[in-house]
Amino acid sequence: xxxxxxxxxNYLVKELKALxxxxxxxxxxxxxxxxxxxxxxLGKVILRINKKFIFLTEFKESQINxxxxxxxxxxxxxxxxxxxxxQVDFERxxxxxxxxxxxxxxxxxxLFSKSNLVLTNKDNLILASLSSENTKRIIKKGExxxxxKKEHNFLTLKExxxxxxxxNSDLSLVKTLATKLSLGGVYAEYVLQDYNKDLVxxxxxxxxxxxxxxxxxxxxxxxxxxxKSHLVPFKTDVQLESKTYNEALEKSLTSQLKEEHxxxxxxxxxxxxxxxxxxxxxxQKTITELNDGAVLNTKKGELIxxxxxxxxxxxxxxxxxxxxxxxxxxxxxxxxxxxxRIDEGQGKIVLNLx
Numbered sequence: 001x002x003x004x005x006x007x008x009x010n011y012l013v014k015e016l017k018a019l020x021x022x023x024x025x026x027x028x029x030x031x032x033x034x035x036x037x038x039x040x041x042l043g044k045v046i047l048r049i050n051k052k053f054i055f056l057t058e059f060k061e062s063q064i065n066x067x068x069x070x071x072x073x074x075x076x077x078x079x080x081x082x083x084x085x086x087q088v089d090f091e092r093x094x095x096x097x098x099x100x101x102x103x104x105x106x107x108x109x110x111l112f113s114k115s116n117l118v119l120t121n122k123d124n125l126i127l128a129s130l131s132s133e134n135t136k137r138i139i140k141k142g143e144x145x146x147x148x149k150k151e152h153n154f155l156t157l158k159e160x161x162x163x164x165x166x167x168n169s170d171l172s173l174v175k176t177l178a179t180k181l182s183l184g185g186v187y188a189e190y191v192l193q194d195y196n197k198d199l200v201x202x203x204x205x206x207x208x209x210x211x212x213x214x215x216x217x218x219x220x221x222x223x224x225x226x227x228k229s230h231l232v233p234f235k236t237d238v239q240l241e242s243k244t245y246n247e248a249l250e251k252s253l254t255s256q257l258k259e260e261h262x263x264x265x266x267x268x269x270x271x272x273x274x275x276x277x278x279x280x281x282x283x284q285k286t287i288t289e290l291n292d293g294a295v296l297n298t299k300k301g302e303l304i305x306x307x308x309x310x311x312x313x314x315x316x317x318x319x320x321x322x323x324x325x326x327x328x329x330x331x332x333x334x335x336x337x338x339x340x341r342i343d344e345g346q347g348k349i350v351l352n353l354x
Contacts, residue, residue, distance in 0.1 A: 001231050001252065003052035004111055005184035006090050008245075010155070010218065011233035013087045013094060015246050016056065018042060022082050024098070029070035030061045033117060033130075037082065051115040054094060055249045069117070072128040076105055076119060088147055090154045090182055108145065120145045154181045155218060159211045166207065181214075186230045191217060224248035303353040311351065314339055318349070 004012070022039035032050040039045060045056050066074070080100040088095050092112040098105045104122040116139065117130040124145045132139045137146050152165060169176040177188035191213050220234030224242040231252060233245040242248035304311065321330050327344045334342070341350040 001229055004054070004092065005187065006087075006092050006154070006182045007184070007187055007218065008231075008233065009054075009087050009092055009094065009111065010090065011222065011245050012055070012249070013085060015222070015244055016047075016054075017085050019045075019047065019056075019082055019085055024077050024080050024082070027070060027073045027077060028060065029067050030064075033070070033073075034060055035073075035077075036060075049109055049117065052111060053249065053253055054109060054111065055246050055253065057250050057254055059254050069128055069130050073107075073119065076100060076102065076127065077107070080105070089149075091148055091150065092182075093148065106145075108147075110148075112148070118145055150182060152180055152182075154183065154214075157181065157214065159207060162211050162214070163207050177214075183217075186227050186232075187217065190227055190232075190236075307351075307353045310338065310353075314349070314351070318342075 018041055019037055019039055022037035022042070022045075025036040025038050025044065027036070028034040032048050035047045035049070037045055037047060042056075046058060046060055048055055048057050048059075077098055077100060080098040083097040083099050083104070084095075086095050086097075087093070088108075092110070094109040094111070096107040096109070098107065102121075105127070106120045106122070106124065108116075108118040108120065110116040110118070114131070114133070118126060118139060119128045120126050126139065126141050126143050126145050128141065129139050137148070139145075152161065165180050166173070166176060169180060171179065174185070174188045174192060177183050177191065178185045181188075183191070191210070222233055222245055223235035224240040224245050224247070225232050225234065225236040226238040226240065227236055231240075231245075231248050240248050242251060318330065321333075325333075327342065331342055338352055339349060340352050343349070
């Protein structure tokens with residue numbers, strides 16, 4: 001499941017309204033935004049908000065340093081009461097209204113595109129936002145927060161409106177329902193699965209039956225299920241054991257989060273392990289080189305020991321010759337196979353010993 005659709009959010013918000021009147025205990029932002037509530041109905045729970053999802057959970061990873069946005073939310077919302085929890089029209093936007101010591105504040109949770117979190121006052125003037133990047137709207141402190149708005153609201157759709165939408169759309173029926181009504185591809189295909197494929201491809205004029213299916217789609221009893229890999233709030237052929245839609249989402253998404261968090265937690269140890277392994281490799285290389293050198297030096301020592309008298313004789317002859325000849329003359333006269341080279345500058349001789 002890649003993200004929540006507007007219909008998913010609609011069903012989910014109905015469940016999460018149980019948070020209304022809950023008190024904000026604390027706010028964290030290790031990666032996702034976590035708002036910990038204390039509710040008389042639910043007890044202590046955490047509302048997790050990330051780029052694509054929002055759900056209640058008990059899982060909280062540790063946080064080292066809170067972000068500036070997190071600190072702003074703590075300052076404004078800590079110890080406040082959640083007044084309302086609602087979806088904005090049929091948008092992928094959730095609005096949380098808080099009663100605070102400064103008055104009513106709104107937190108808008110945008111779950112579309114790049115996503116965003118925007119805190120406003122009762123007049124919808126922006127107090128803080130997670131991101132200010134937006135090409136279509138101004139998201140800036142002190143500016144009015146403009147809600148994204150689509151032409152059609154699926155929740156209030158009338159049959160004659162559906163007729164007009166289909167008549168004026170150049171898209172296929174599936175794409176029209178997915179985009180014009182904001183259903184998304186999964187639900188658009190689900191609604192049309194019993195229709196003839198040619199009929200769907202060409203669109204059809206009879207909308208009464210289609211409208212009934214659409215009405216039914218938004219008023220189903222909660223029975224968490226699946227359509228392909230997408231978690232849906234109502235009954236399909238693939239039902240899940242979860243009692244609520246939030247529970248189904250929490251089970252699926254938290255297992256992924258725990259795995260990701262475990263991997264992140266291991267990173268410092270893995271880096272340290274990698275560093276130690278490199279040190280060990282360097283030390284092993286040094287030991288090998290020292291061992292090789294020790295073997296070579298042992299052989300040299302044995303050669304010197306076995307040829308000690310010969311070496312003494314050569315050194316004595318060179319000292320004697322140096323008294324009456326230059327090094328150039330000595331080198332010219334030396335014809336011994338044993339004496340390979342004389343390095344008078346370094347005071348060394350190179351011998352070929354066997």
